[in-house]
Amino acid sequence: MSTAAKKWYKLDNAAKIYPAVRTRTWSGNFRVSATLKEDVDPVILQAALDDIRKRIVNLNLELKKGLFWYFFEETDRPVYVQPDTHDPCGRIGGRHNNEMPYRVCYYRGRIAIEVFHALADGTGGMIFLRSLLARYIELKYHEKIPEYRDIILCSSEFDEEELEDAFKRYARFRTIKSRKELHGYHFQSEELPDNEISVITGIIPFDKIHEKSKEYSVTVTEYIVSLMINAFMTAQSESNTRVERPIKVSVPINLRKIYSSKTLRNFALFINPGIEPRYGEFTFREITEEVHHFMRMNNKEKYLNAIMCKNLSDEMSPIVRAIPLGIKNIAMYIAFKMYGETLVSSTFSNLGRIDLPDEMEKYVDRVQFMLGRFMNGMPSAAATSYQGNMYITWTSGKEDKKVEREFFTSLVKAGVPVLIESNCL
Amino acid sequence: MSYCVNCGVELDKSQKECPLCSTPVINPNESLESDAPAPYPRTETVAGAMRKLRSIAVMLVTVILFLPLLVCPLCDFIITGRITWSVYVIASVVYAYTVVIPPLVFKRNILVKCVWIDFFTTLTFLYVINKVTTPDSNWFYILVVPISIFAMFGFHIILWACRRINVLSTVSLSFLISAFFSIYLEYILSVFLQRSFMISWSLLVSASCLALALVFLLISRMTRLRAFIKKRMHL
Missing domain, CATH: 1.10.287 (Helix Hairpins)
Known part of the structure; x- marks a missing residue:
């Protein structure tokens, strides 16, 4: 690709913070993976990756520095699939993966894509994975994969919308919503050294957890968020802190469902349901009610659009735009430290039910989603459901597993069986 | 299949202990399959x-x-x-x-x-x-030892404050320690130079530090004052 022909793209609104706060050993990443019934053939996987890169332009972008902002530029740099490591979601960028904002790993039957959040959100990442998986199955098993929701086939036509900054397209700028919020409780424990990550996956029968959430008249996401809040509440009450802080769990809302955008880049906003322990002790039912009503109140197009406008208005201010990138990076780092991860106690991202066409489903055993380690190491969770099982993966940078334990044991106590696997052997 | 006796969760065959509570897996009916595939490779980590x-x-x-x-x-x-x-x-x-x-x-x-x-x-x-x-x-015993001990003492107090109390109170405490330190330093110097102890330059330093300590303490204690400053000086 000649230099003159290289196309470049501005980072979307949500992406802008990630390169600025990236450190030498940490970057904000997530991971989506699928486990096949047979071991992965790396040669075929490489061929499949090369093929889908010809179709999905987002996978051919590398992050570059401008004078005022970072930007993505198209590249023909090769991306090589690599064996998986013991601690997933390590820093992306630098020599190890040729400055590309993602990496593709394999281990036994598992194919995983780890994505730097500046490139895409969880839904976008899952589309990359499903498309890669489709091409791999086509090449390995000579199956003809039909057109299917959220799968981009190599034979399909490129759609400009896949690269659009959907925030800018849909923000109305009629009103903006204040971002003012109290700082949330943070689980205190010794941190794992060197940005190590602990991964604990709970495999749960979906119908059981669904049944349980119905008992409380809430959705599965709301039920899990309530369980998380309950776990953090127990941790806070056992820590004997003088000042009790609100416990809030950040939940990303996939805006594609509201605006029907086809973008593969970031297009999600966060809402933070939670409880304020200073009002008194909350029973689990009360927590579920708080979460349920908060989600119903805030997960509305008008509110979300106002948040989107607030985020965009900061970015579009002429003063902010004129500040050189180096200074902007420092300011964004400070802002991230003050408001980024401090507002909430944890994050829960649920990609929901992953369905694949029959031609693919017979080869795929499991589809999983995992968040990378947060800068402050707070325990956070991500989930997918596939073929009747729900995979809830907790990632944490803390030594103490009190929150994860409280979460999974509450499920067991509620009569939901849990199978645990982890990278802590 | 093994369950954690403590948490009640079922454990993957590769787990030698429960990842949630570190209780070892002991299943008399099922010997631990050491070659059971681990969910993550045992490669070198970052x-x-x-x-x-x-x-x-x-x-x-x-x-x-x-x-x-x-x-x-x-x-x-x-x-x-x-x-x-x-x-x-x-x-x-x-x-x-x-x-x-x-x-x-x-x-x-x-x-x-x-x-x-x-x-x-x-x-x-x-x-x-x-x-x-x-x-x-004897400058080592007269100057270095007392100054170093005071510095270590101050460091540990500030460290304790960072973990226990809020930022504004910690800053206030740091200024208070600095005020005492300046007087102590002048005293140590007068002992070393064999002069009679008279507070001179340290008065200026300690007075400024005490004033600042008081300001920060007031800001940290008075919610209304804090709100007023926030309102008047917000960016």
Whole structure:
């Protein structure tokens, strides 16, 4: 690709913070993976990756520095699939993966894509994975994969919308919503050294957890968020802190469902349901009610659009735009430290039910989603459901597993069986 | 299949202990399958690579500092027939080594451990310098020891405050410690210079520090004042 022909793209609104706060050993990443019934053939996987890169332009972008902002530029740099490591979601960028904002790993039957959040959100990442998986199955098993929701086939036509900054397209700028919020409780424990990550996956029968959430008249996401809040509440009450802080769990809302955008880049906003322990002790039912009503109140197009406008208005201010990138990076780092991860106690991202066409489903055993380690190491969770099982993966940078334990044991106590696997052997 | 007796969760066959509570897996009916496939490969981790990099840095620093430690006393001895100026080199190299190495070696509580090591090595280094350069003077005992002990004391109080109380109160406490430190320093200097103790320059320093300590304390205590400042000075 000649230099003159290289196309470049501005980072979307949500992406802008990630390169600025990236450190030498940490970057904000997530991971989506699928486990096949047979071991992965790396040669075929490489061929499949090369093929889908010809179709999905987002996978051919590398992050570059401008004078005022970072930007993505198209590249023909090769991306090589690599064996998986013991601690997933390590820093992306630098020599190890040729400055590309993602990496593709394999281990036994598992194919995983780890994505730097500046490139895409969880839904976008899952589309990359499903498309890669489709091409791999086509090449390995000579199956003809039909057109299917959220799968981009190599034979399909490129759609400009896949690269659009959907925030800018849909923000109305009629009103903006204040971002003012109290700082949330943070689980205190010794941190794992060197940005190590602990991964604990709970495999749960979906119908059981669904049944349980119905008992409380809430959705599965709301039920899990309530369980998380309950776990953090127990941790806070056992820590004997003088000042009790609100416990809030950040939940990303996939805006594609509201605006029907086809973008593969970031297009999600966060809402933070939670409880304020200073009002008194909350029973689990009360927590579920708080979460349920908060989600119903805030997960509305008008509110979300106002948040989107607030985020965009900061970015579009002429003063902010004129500040050189180096200074902007420092300011964004400070802002991230003050408001980024401090507002909430944890994050829960649920990609929901992953369905694949029959031609693919017979080869795929499991589809999983995992968040990378947060800068402050707070325990956070991500989930997918596939073929009747729900995979809830907790990632944490803390030594103490009190929150994860409280979460999974509450499920067991509620009569939901849990199978645990982890990278802590 | 094994269950954790503590948490009640079922455990993957590769787990030797429960990842949630570290209870070992003991299942008399099912011996642990040590070759059961682990969910994540047992490869070298990024953290492991970082540790390796640090151990290389430790080795490199050791070699670089070991050379003058070997060469200088040898040259000194060959030229003068005894150890003279090379004592400075030896003391400085050992000091540099003890300052540079601990941050590379420790994994946890790096700040506290390094400050304590630096405290002892600085004392030892200055003791050696005192004995070699001015054996008749007692500046090490009169100046260095009390100042270092006060500094360590202040450091631990501020560290405790950082963990226990809010930022504004910690800043206030730091100014308060600085105020006492300036008076204490002037007193120590007057003892060393064998003059009668009179508060002079430290009065200015401590008065400013006390004023600042009071301001920060008031801001931290008075919610309405804090809200007023926030309103008037917001960005």
